[in-house]
Amino acid sequence: MSRTLHLALSAYGVGGPGQHGLWKDPRVPANASIDIDYYIRQAKTAEQALFDAYFIVDSQFINAGYPAHYLNRLEPLTLLSAVATHTRSLGLVATASSTYNSPFNLARRFASLDQISGGRAGWNVVTSFDTQTSRNYGLDEHLDYATRYGRALESVQVVRGLWDSYEDDAFPADVERNLFLDPTRLHALNHVGEHFRVAGPLNLSRSPQGQPVIFQAGVSEEGRDLAARVAEGIYAPGESLEQAQAYFRDVKARAAALGREPDHVVIFVGASPVVGGTDAEAHRISREIFDADNDFDRKLAFLGRAFGAYDFGQHDLDAPFPDVAHLAEKGGRTHGLKLVQRARESGQTLRQVVETVTEYRPSPFTGAPDTVVDTIEHWFQAAATDGLNLRFRTLDDLDRFVADVVPLLQKRGLFRTEYEGDTLRENLGLPFPVNRHTLARETADREAAVAGTEGTV
Known part of the structure; x- marks a missing residue:
């Protein structure tokens, strides 16, 4: 097959949206959302199954009516830095708001995770869904849509510029020449824009994958435009095949219209599989899950x-x-x-x-292992998605999917049998981002060489 399915794992502890009662399940520790060992266990299972990435969602406002997981959970970058030391190939994607973080801070934190993990970091760019977050950051009101998305685009541009502060050969560490840093390979950004003024440079070198991978999850017009412009991975809605296909076509077309390679925008549809011994058993379990949270x-x-x-x-x-x-x-x-x-x-x-x-709608990926694989294959081949962003209620559910579904995907040639590389970019099939300053210098050198050759004719 010319395309390969991608799988990501989205982690919840004691219950997110639609899982309000999960904390009551005896299989789930009451402190799961703040238990780093619980996250590490999930990440190790995902890596053993050759998943592409481990994804941590976030928000920064709560009230007493929010799901249990929202009330008491770890900050994503801190969490994934710990997970990084227990994994070797699994991508690590953290959610962080462009509305309530400065670009320099974001650039440094994600570059640090990228270095700690050996090139496996990703940033899920959000503009913040919870309007009341503004009051936690000294603002009376949440920014309007246009401002938030304009700020998000500029934030990504600034962050990427900061990630290119050092060229890849900036640190020769040559003792004989007494040269630790080649100063010609260090570049200030000096950005002045509508929303930010950032001088730079960033005090951290690039990782083995060059830059962290940019993810995004927007369904509005502004969100789709932002995704088409900057996203390399997208978390997409997936309530139905037709909806997923329409989103897939739209975002890929927007990216192509901007001169981007559509295959370099990897779309993950959200999925909550329920796997049973038979289709009937899986649907019974699915209904029991719904009733528990109803x-x-x-x-x-x-x-x-x-x-x-x-x-x-x-x-x-x-x-x-x-x-x-x-x-x-x-x-x-x-x-x-x-x-x-x-x-x-x-x-x-x-x-x-x-x-x-909130009416009962079983996941399309509900059934016996063969049925679930049939559905995944159909969605994949029908150009509805490049992969799945998987959510499971318990570790037992994750284990069952890994044991019963993943081998069938591999047998059909849909999913990898080994990692393509050591970085998130390699495993997602994304190109290495050449440092902009290196590229500019090499382009200038080639043009000068051509001009010199023409001058001698």
């Missing part, structure tokens, strides 16, 4: 997240859905506005909206 009050409370942690509990459940569209403008706009529009068009009450949004 708490209306919890779902009502969490609905407010897309609207700036709005308290829907103050409304009559059987009255028309309240007009809260303005609250979505600075938060989860795409999801929030779609929800408001659908409620308005169909005349839904608040209760009906909650029930509709």
